[in-house]
Amino acid sequence: MESTNYRYGIYPIMEWVDLEYDKQESHEQSTGDHDNTHRDTQRAIQACEYLRHCRDHAAGLTEPEWWAMVCALALEHDAEKIIHEMSQGYPGYTEKETNKKIKEIKKCKTPVNF
Numbered sequence: 001m002e003s004t005n006y007r008y009g010i011y012p013i014m015e016w017v018d019l020e021y022d023k024q025e026s027h028e029q030s031t032g033d034h035d036n037t038h039r040d041t042q043r044a045i046q047a048c049e050y051l052r053h054c055r056d057h058a059a060g061l062t063e064p065e066w067w068a069m070v071c072a073l074a075l076e077h078d079a080e081k082i083i084h085e086m087s088q089g090y091p092g093y094t095e096k097e098t099n100k101k102i103k104e105i106k107k108c109k110t111p112v113n114f
Contacts, residue, residue, distance in 0.1 A: 017047050041076045048072075058089030066090065067101070074105035 045051040054061060054069040061069070069086065073079045080102055087093050 013047065017043065041073065041078050041082050044073075044076075045082075055086050058086055059091060061090060070098075070101050071105055074102050 045055060051069060051072060054065065058066075066087065070083055073083055073086075076082070080099070083102060084095065084098055087098050
C-alpha cells in the first residue's frame with residue numbers, strides 16, 4: 001500500500017460511509033439479510049484506521065489509546081459488546097473495569113473530543 005500523505009476530513013469520510021451504508025441497505029433489502037446486529041458499528045470500525053488498529057492490536061494499546069477507542073464507540077447501540085470484544089486481547093482486561101469505563105463515557109451523552 002502506497003501512502004500519499006493526504007489527510008481526509010471528516011465530511012468526505014462520512015459521505016463515503018453513507019454511500020456504503022446505502023449500498024449495504026439496498027443489498028439487504030434485495031436479499032432479505034437483516035440479521036447483522038453490529039452492522040453500523042462494524043462498518044464504522046472498518047472505515048476507521050484507528051479503530052481497526054485498536055481491534056487488531058488490543059494487547060499493546062496504551063491506556064490513552066484504549067480510552068480513545070472506548071470514547072469513539074461507547075454511545076453506539078451495541079457498544080458494550082463490541083468494546084468488550086475489542087478489549088479482551090489486552091492482558092489486564094477485566095469485564096468489571098471495562099463496564100466502569102463505558103458507564104463513565106455514557107454519562108457524557110455526547111462523543112468526547114480529543
